[in-house]
Amino acid sequence: MSGRRSPRTRYRPDPWGLLEWIVVASGFTALATMALARTLNVAGVSVSFFPLAVPALPLLPVAGILVAAAPVLVVPAPRAAGARVDSRVEAVAA
Numbered sequence: 519m520s521g522r523r524s525p526r527t528r529y530r531p532d533p534w535g536l537l538e539w540i541v542v543a544s545g546f547t548a549l550a551t552m553a554l555a556r557t558l559n560v561a562g563v564s565v566s567f568f569p570l571a572v573p574a575l576p577l578l579p580v581a582g583i584l585v586a587a588a589p590v591l592v593v594p595a596p597r598a599a600g601a602r603v604d605s606r607v608e609a610v611a612a
Contacts, residue, residue, distance in 0.1 A: 537589075537592065537593050540588070540589060540592055540593070541589045541593060544585050544586050544587075544588045544589055545586055547582055547585045547586065548582040548583055548585060548586035549582075550582070551578050551579055551581060551582025551585070552579050552582055554578065555576055555578045555579045555582075558578075560576045560578055560579070561573070561574045561576065562574040562575060562576035562579075563576050563579060
């Protein structure tokens with residue numbers, strides 16, 4: 519009897535494709551490089567207030583951050599729900 523009150527929907531989440539996995543891998547890579555840099559005590563990762571100085575640029579974390587930015591180049595911008603797309607725009611983008 520109680521099952522009649524809970525509506526069923528047809529919503530099913532989309533399976534993950536290659537682009538979704540690229541986004542996850544880039545985020546994990548950034549996390550792993552920051553953790554590795556912290557473990558290896560790379561200069562510039564830990565902030566030191568005494569003596570007060572500008573820290574060195576740590577190359578390992580910078581590389582991880584650049585990898586984390588890779589989805590900007592790979593993944594297309596999302597469309598608004600129900601947005602109408604002109605076929606000429608898609609032809610130019612392809």
